[in-house]
Amino acid sequence: MNPIKHAVATLCLIAAGGYAYAAPVSVTIDTTRPGPVINKNVYGQFAEHLGTGIYEGMYVGPKSKIPNTRGWRNDVIGALKEMHVPLVRWPGGCFADEYHWRDGIGAREKRPVKVNTNWGGVEESNAVGTHEFFDLAEQLGADTYVNGNLGTGSAQEMSEWVEYMTSDSKSTLAELRRKNGRDKPFKVDFFAIGNEAWGCGGNMTPRYYTDLYKQTETFLRAPKHLRPQIIASGGNDYDTTWTDMISREAKKQTYGISFHYYTIPTGKWEVKGAATGFKEAEWFSTLSNTLKIDSMIKKNVEVLDRNDPEKKIGFLVDEWGTWYDVEKGTNAGFLYQQNTLRDAVVAALNFNIFHEHADRVRMTNIAQMVNVLQAMILTDKDKMLLTPTYHAYHMYVPFQDATSLPITLKDNPQYSYNGSSIPEISASAARAKDGKLYLALVNTNPNQEAEVAVDVPGVAIKSVKGRVLTAPALDTHNTFQAPDTIKPVPFSASAGADGKLTIKIPSKAVIVVAVE
Known part of the structure; x- marks a missing residue:
């Protein structure tokens, strides 16, 4: 293939979300309109x-x-x-x-x-x-x-x-x-x-x-x-x-x-x-x-x-x-x-x-x-x-x-398999009884990590701290011989110099963090 054409094709794939360099998923949490309590x-x-x-x-x-x-x-x-x-x-x-x-x-x-x-x-x-x-x-x-x-x-x-x-x-x-x-x-x-x-x-x-x-x-x-x-x-x-x-x-x-x-x-x-x-x-x-x-x-x-x-x-x-x-x-x-x-x-x-x-x-x-x-x-x-x-x-x-909070996802790619698709990222946010803002994220894609840009209008986010649960294999599980094969580990991310916070979610993972 002509090197120039190959480069153009690669850029098009990136823009279409085919690779990890796609634009981050935008997650916006509205703290001004609290919803019902999560019983x-x-x-x-x-x-x-x-x-x-x-x-x-x-x-x-x-x-x-x-x-x-x-x-x-x-x-x-x-x-x-x-x-x-x-x-x-x-x-x-x-x-x-x-x-x-x-x-x-x-x-x-x-x-x-x-x-x-x-x-x-x-x-x-x-x-x-x-x-x-x-x-x-x-x-x-x-x-x-x-x-x-x-x-x-x-x-x-x-x-x-x-x-x-x-x-x-x-x-x-x-x-x-x-x-x-x-x-x-x-x-x-x-x-x-x-x-x-x-x-x-x-x-x-x-x-x-x-x-x-x-x-x-x-x-x-x-x-x-x-x-x-x-x-x-x-x-x-x-x-x-x-x-x-x-x-x-x-x-x-x-x-x-x-x-x-x-x-x-x-x-x-x-x-x-x-x-x-x-x-x-x-x-x-x-x-x-x-x-x-x-x-x-x-x-x-x-x-x-x-x-x-x-x-x-x-x-x-x-x-x-x-x-x-x-x-x-x-x-x-x-x-x-x-x-x-x-x-x-x-x-x-x-x-x-x-x-x-x-x-x-x-x-x-x-x-x-x-x-x-x-x-x-x-x-x-x-x-x-x-x-x-x-x-x-x-x-x-x-x-x-906790009190649920409206959350908006934009540019959420699809995880596709054999002609069918589901959303790659699932998210939920709430204000807990301890007063902190919590964010839960799920990456359904087992093949690649995802980037999520978190925005809370009117709030300067400094960092997020919590835990992530993932593992190398789809069927990773605990046994009586190895009871700690899969368990959550600490997770954190900090805002960049531009004041924006981007979270990298591993493939096939669940994350719950407090937004600080």
């Missing part, structure tokens, strides 16, 4: 009686050689406290609609042993019941979200459970709670009537469920200052019919409507894709599929804005996360999967989307906390490791109860 419960967790998610993963019993407090593992509880878990949902999930609360109270050795028909067909000892769950929440300092049994239960059963947990009277149920070791009422922050009523919770229609919901809610009586907020079981994916029906007909009785969406690399439930050993094609498809939740939220919010313009009803994504084929050699019903850098990027992308919809999205619960699906922690007997998803949650702690 701390957007960072909520989910603990279902599923596999080793509770038994062994968190609860080993008071007699275990693994150090514990009243049966709950000290190492796991300590790590979760460090992550500032704001809320825990329990006991399910599909398990909730076959769970009868009376099986989980009283002397443990006398509790009935059942079969967990949803997850692995294993024996359920009921060693973890109502009292143990609230002990977990109190050790964590977390709010509580109890899921009632509508599928095989009744309005009476749920009514009696709420009374057992919250009554400060001398009723028979309140006295039974005292006999079982708890004098004061439990603090039940949220109570859901059913779970996935469209599927494992009863294969109901929206009309039938809404009628049952209204009937059941009528009988959930508690002292006014101890009454939980009531949550309705909503839809999944792009189905808005549940949101529409509930928000029109049960508006006054409802704190929020639940919603479920799982990210699957292949988009096929039969063969979902592996948690490790994947190629760039599944890196891209996973990120592309997880970003679809934004349009799903928007469609449901449109319905809510029409039926509930006062914005009294929240949109609660109380099950979300990645779902892969289970690890070879494990019980298929236990949903145990490894957790990689890809999962941390997925988590951060979802956080940024939830922040954008903070006026409606007031709670989310990733599935699940320990040893199940996109877990924060993996255990093997007395061993424990923190996953990349755990580290993403820990990095985003400043966004809990």
Whole structure:
């Protein structure tokens, strides 16, 4: 090729954003127009009686050689406290609609042993019941979200459970709670009537469920200052019919409507894709599929804005996360999967989307906390490791109860693969409770770093300090032999002589920084 023509062609590619010398992505944060508060419960967790998610993963019993407090593992509880878990949902999930609360109270050795028909067909000892769950929440300092049994239960059963947990009277149920070791009422922050009523919770229609919901809610009586907020079981994916029906007909009785969406690399439930050993094609498809939740939220919010313009009803994504084929050699019903850098990027992308919809999205619960699906922690007997998803949650702690700030991205290139594209940079900003301005950035491109020029009109930015999470391989993960293979490291950048600040984000990375 003629050298001059080659140089011109190279310059054209650079101008088009084909190489690292493209103009920086412009990120502008408007501090003069604060938005809604990002509810701390957007960072909520989910603990279902599923596999080793509770038994062994968190609860080993008071007699275990693994150090514990009243049966709950000290190492796991300590790590979760460090992550500032704001809320825990329990006991399910599909398990909730076959769970009868009376099986989980009283002397443990006398509790009935059942079969967990949803997850692995294993024996359920009921060693973890109502009292143990609230002990977990109190050790964590977390709010509580109890899921009632509508599928095989009744309005009476749920009514009696709420009374057992919250009554400060001398009723028979309140006295039974005292006999079982708890004098004061439990603090039940949220109570859901059913779970996935469209599927494992009863294969109901929206009309039938809404009628049952209204009937059941009528009988959930508690002292006014101890009454939980009531949550309705909503839809999944792009189905808005549940949101529409509930928000029109049960508006006054409802704190929020639940919603479920799982990210699957292949988009096929039969063969979902592996948690490790994947190629760039599944890196891209996973990120592309997880970003679809934004349009799903928007469609449901449109319905809510029409039926509930006062914005009294929240949109609660109380099950979300990645779902892969289970690890070879494990019980298929236990949903145990490894957790990689890809999962941390997925988590951060979802956080940024939830922040954008903070006026409606007031709670989310990733599935699940320990040893199940996109877990924060993996255990093997007395061993424990923190996953990349755990580290993403820990990095985003400043966004809990922070005030969201409008953010504008310009010149954001597309990360393209095999003819499809997604935005290369995802960003979110907020003013935290400590008064500092925090910025979160995600680079979805696994092949090249990105430059971001940060501007806060009216503010002279001196530097940013925080942490970055990245790794050499797409599927970098921690193992029990090497538990610190991937973890955040310190990150900082300073303004140049011109007073402008440019951040270089590594490929496939998550960054959270305080702007100073």
